Amino acid sequence: MKPHFHKVPVTLQSSFSIRHDKKPNFGNIWHYHPELELHYVIKGEGVRFVGDNISNFEPGEMVLIGENLPHTWRCKDEYFQNNTNLNTEAMVIHFLPDCLGKYLINLPEAYLIPKLFEKAKSGMVINGEAKQKLIELMTNAVDATNIDRIIILLSILKTLAETDEFESIVASSNTFYQSNESETLRINKICNYTLSNYKKDITLEEVASLSNLSVTSFCRYFKLMTKKTYYDFLIEIRVSHACRFLIENKLPTEMICFDCGFNNVSNFYRHFKKVTGMTPLDYKRKYLN
Numbered sequence: 001m002k003p004h005f006h007k008v009p010v011t012l013q014s015s016f017s018i019r020h021d022k023k024p025n026f027g028n029i030w031h032y033h034p035e036l037e038l039h040y041v042i043k044g045e046g047v048r049f050v051g052d053n054i055s056n057f058e059p060g061e062m063v064l065i066g067e068n069l070p071h072t073w074r075c076k077d078e079y080f081q082n083n084t085n086l087n088t089e090a091m092v093i094h095f096l097p098d099c100l101g102k103y104l105i106n107l108p109e110a111y112l113i114p115k116l117f118e119k120a121k122s123g124m125v126i127n128g129e130a131k132q133k134l135i136e137l138m139t140n141a142v143d144a145t146n147i148d149r150i151i152i153l154l155s156i157l158k159t160l161a162e163t164d165e166f167e168s169i170v171a172s173s174n175t176f177y178q179s180n181e182s183e184t185l186r187i188n189k190i191c192n193y194t195l196s197n198y199k200k201d202i203t204l205e206e207v208a209s210l211s212n213l214s215v216t217s218f219c220r221y222f223k224l225m226t227k228k229t230y231y232d233f234l235i236e237i238r239v240s241h242a243c244r245f246l247i248e249n250k251l252p253t254e255m256i257c258f259d260c261g262f263n264n265v266s267n268f269y270r271h272f273k274k275v276t277g278m279t280p281l282d283y284k285r286k287y288l289n
Contacts, residue, residue, distance in 0.1 A: 016095035016153060018141045023088050025079040028192055030072045035094040036120055037065040038156065039073070040138060044088030046075035047195065047240050050123045051170035052227055054236040056244050062131045063169070064160060066120030067097060074195060091138045095153065112161035123169030130163035186211050187225055198237045199261045204230065238262060239275040246284045253280050 017035075030049060040062045048057040050071045057063075057073055065071050079086050097105065097117050105113045126134060134156060141152045189210055194202065207230060208218035222230045238260045245256040254265055262268035272280050 015099045015150070016093065018138070018149075019092045020142045021088070021090050021092065024086075025075040026073040026088055026090070028072060028074050029188055030070055030191065032068045032070040033094070034067050035096050036067055036117065037063075037071075038093040038134070038138070038160075039063045039065065040091045040135060041073070042089040042091065044073070044075055044079065044090070045244075046073065046079070047237065048073050049191075053123070053169050053171070054233075054240050055169070056240050062126040062134060064120050064124040064126060064166075066117065066123065069121060069123060069170070071123070074191075077196060091135075091142065093138060093141065093153075093156070100150065100153065113157055116157065116161040119166075119168070122171075124160075124166040125169060126160070126163070126166050128163075128165035130159055130165045133159050190222070190230075194234060194237055198234065198241065199259065201261070201263075202234060234261075235271050236275055239272055242268070242272060242280070243276070243283065246280055247287050249284065249288065256280070 026044060026046075041057055041059055043059055045056070045058045048055050048061075048063070048071075050063070050065065051069055075088060079088065104110055105117075137152055137156050137159070141149065141156070144152050190207055193207065193210055204215045204218065208215045211218050211221065213221060219230065222233070226233060242256050242260045245251055245259065246253070251259070257265050257268035260268070262271070269279060272283075276283055278286070
């Protein structure tokens with residue numbers, strides 16, 4: 001998907017942005033910005049898009065997004081319904097690589113920080129003790145003022161730079177380009193339609209008509225924008241929801257198969273293993289254990 005440029009609001013009196021958001025949902029616009037983003041989900045669940053990766057997110061997840069890496073957190077459909085009591089909550093920090101001065105990252109004592117920024121370009125899911133320490137620091141940063149803000153940000157950078165308790169999100173490094181408004185609306189319309197209708201048979205004719213393109217032109221356009229076919233994109237969406245159902249452990253695998261839009265069990269097993277590298281049973285055992 002071709003991402004939309006997002007201007008992160010930062011006041012003239014601040015070198016970086018820290019927010020504690022409580023909203024009905026996280027929105028659905030796939031976007032990028034030059035700032036790095038540390039995103040901690042307190043409430044909310046759904047599907048996370050980072051670069052060319054599609055995964056589930058849930059409360060307690062902390063992710064560091066590198067500069068200009070496209071991303072969005074798309075909540076489950078229930079979060080977009082007006083009559084629901086569901087809501088999301090997150091703490092988010094945005095900061096430019098040189099927000100504390102261009103000379104900081106060139107200091108010999110700070111050699112780990114440029115390495116951190118390189119790792120962040122692939123996205124990082126932060127785990128373990130590092131995550132717990134960062135939660136405390138982010139909480140303190142929300143109300144901090146003056147020099148205390150700088151000290152906390154340096155502590156956050158130190159924790160991120162020194163930890164090995166993380167998993168990279170994006171396997172390959174793709175180049176993404178700025179998009180105009182019409183292209184942003186088009187690709188987000190396709191994405192949202194797919195997320196709302198993944199349980200049923202979606203034809204190429206349907207999604208092509210959403211884009212006002214012929215099937216051939218749509219297939220070429222989607223592959224150019226996302227580096228994958230629309231069919232592969234749809235399969236990844238279905239598998240990501242199947243992963244969530246398996247973790248919840250409330251339905252038999254055969255029922256999950258059909259609830260996620262697969263037409264037969266053998267097809268489901270084949271696609272699930274191709275996307276995750278393991279069978280549904282192995283996936284469930286690994287998570288529950």
